[in-house]
Amino acid sequence: MNNTLIRNCIENNTTKIPIWLMRQAGRYLPEFRSIRKKNEDFIKLCLNKKLSSEITLQPLDRFNFDAAILFSDILLVPYALGQKVKFMKNYGPELGKLDINILNNISKQEFISTLNPVYESLKLVEKKLSKKNKDIIGFVGAPWTLLVYMLNRKSPKENNFNSIPKNKEVNILLEKVIEFLKIHIDAQIKNGATIIQIFDSWAGLLEEDDLEYFVYNPTQKLTNFIKEKSSTSICFPRNIKNYRKYVEKTKTDIISIDYNVDPNVIKHEIEIPIQGGLDPKILLEESKIVKKGVLKYLDAFKNNRYIFNLGHGVLPKTNPETVKYMVELVKDYK
Ligand code: CP3
Numbered sequence: 001m002n003n004t005l006i007r008n009c010i011e012n013n014t015t016k017i018p019i020w021l022m023r024q025a026g027r028y029l030p031e032f033r034s035i036r037k038k039n040e041d042f043i044k045l046c047l048n049k050k051l052s053s054e055i056t057l058q059p060l061d062r063f064n065f066d067a068a069i070l071f072s073d074i075l076l077v078p079y080a081l082g083q084k085v086k087f088m089k090n091y092g093p094e095l096g097k098l099d100i101n102i103l104n105n106i107s108k109q110e111f112i113s114t115l116n117p118v119y120e121s122l123k124l125v126e127k128k129l130s131k132k133n134k135d136i137i138g139f140v141g142a143p144w145t146l147l148v149y150m151l152n153r154k155s156p157k158e159n160n161f162n163s164i165p166k167n168k169e170v171n172i173l174l175e176k177v178i179e180f181l182k183i184h185i186d187a188q189i190k191n192g193a194t195i196i197q198i199f200d201s202w203a204g205l206l207e208e209d210d211l212e213y214f215v216y217n218p219t220q221k222l223t224n225f226i227k228e229k230s231s232t233s234i235c236f237p238r239n240i241k242n243y244r245k246y247v248e249k250t251k252t253d254i255i256s257i258d259y260n261v262d263p264n265v266i267k268h269e270i271e272i273p274i275q276g277g278l279d280p281k282i283l284l285e286e287s288k289i290v291k292k293g294v295l296k297y298l299d300a301f302k303n304n305r306y307i308f309n310l311g312h313g314v315l316p317k318t319n320p321e322t323v324k325y326m327v328e329l330v331k332d333y334k
């Protein structure tokens with residue numbers, strides 16, 4: 001098998017810049033919307049191996065992306081741990097009450113059996129991916145971000161989030177989540193994922209003093225585990241203030257940055273490969289502005305190992321033609 005572009009980038013074997021996008025399979029694609037319309041239950045759709053593998057490959061049929069990211073969701077883990085998860089239109093996810101007794105009684109076997117369609121879908125993606133030199137990205141939510149959803153039961157907004165205490169119950173829950181995330185990561189690697197991205201979407205909610213307990217330490221357990229499995233980790237700690245410290249503490253292989261990070265500052269601070277950054281809102285603008293935005297990142301990271309991506313997921317209003325234009329800009333650079 002040939003090396004993938006991302007592997008070459010990590011090993012510093014190439015000047016070619018790999019590209020893929022967070023939420024590259026999603027509502028900005030009409031072919032996704034047409035499947036979604038007929039499948040109202042989002043969790044069920046994620047657990048339909050035929051459709052989820054098809055959706056995973058949709059963006060690769062259109063664009064010259066270097067990786068597929070599995071069509072799934074970070075909230076399938078709370079779901080498989082016995083918590084109800086619903087996605088409501090224009091509201092986001094809503095979770096049922098967390099029942100520690102149910103959670104404590106779920107065995108590894110039951111958990112794997114609930115999520116088995118996810119692993120079957122990965123196998124299908126691997127089989128159907130005609131170009132073998134592409135990565136398949138599996139993922140998990142970071143322990144902290146999952147804790148936020150499991151306890152807050154919806155996406156946190158300024159006025160609806162109560163901080164989570166560092167008490168015995170929370171500690172037990174945190175350890176449980178880590179244990180099952182390892183199982184989920186392991187199964188994704190065994191079934192075809194070549195990279196695991198850890199999404200810590202709510203890392204930015206924490207004060208510096210709480211990062212060690214909720215973010216650095218739990219995340220390092222996962223990056224370590226990924227290393228033990230000879231796979232590669234990407235971490236995306238959205239809105240965190242000190243990326244350099246995060247990288248030192250978690251020892252991730254690749255760091256994904258959000259759009260508040262100045263590329264011309266971070267490139268001097270971090271030695272590992274950097275991913276992402278561009279504000280997804282830029283893709284709603286005219287081509288001149290898109291070009292300026294894309295070149296800002298390409299120029300800044302000219303002498304770094306860099307994987308092109310956004311600073312958060314593609315927005316549903318994005319025109320697929322703009323995505324195509326952006327991919328061409330990246331592929332034609334230099
Ligand atoms: O990136 C990809 O293309 C892979 C699939 C993927 C989805 N969610 C599909 C999805 C991935 C990697 C995720 C991760 C995820 N899910 C995160 C971390 C990244 C981030 O956004 O910060 C989080 C916090 C979630 C939880 C979640 N799932 C929310 C808050 C929402 C609703 C808001 C929204 O954008 O719709 C979802 C739903 C979801 N997950 C959709 C998709 C394609 C939209 C569902 C729909 O069609 O209605």
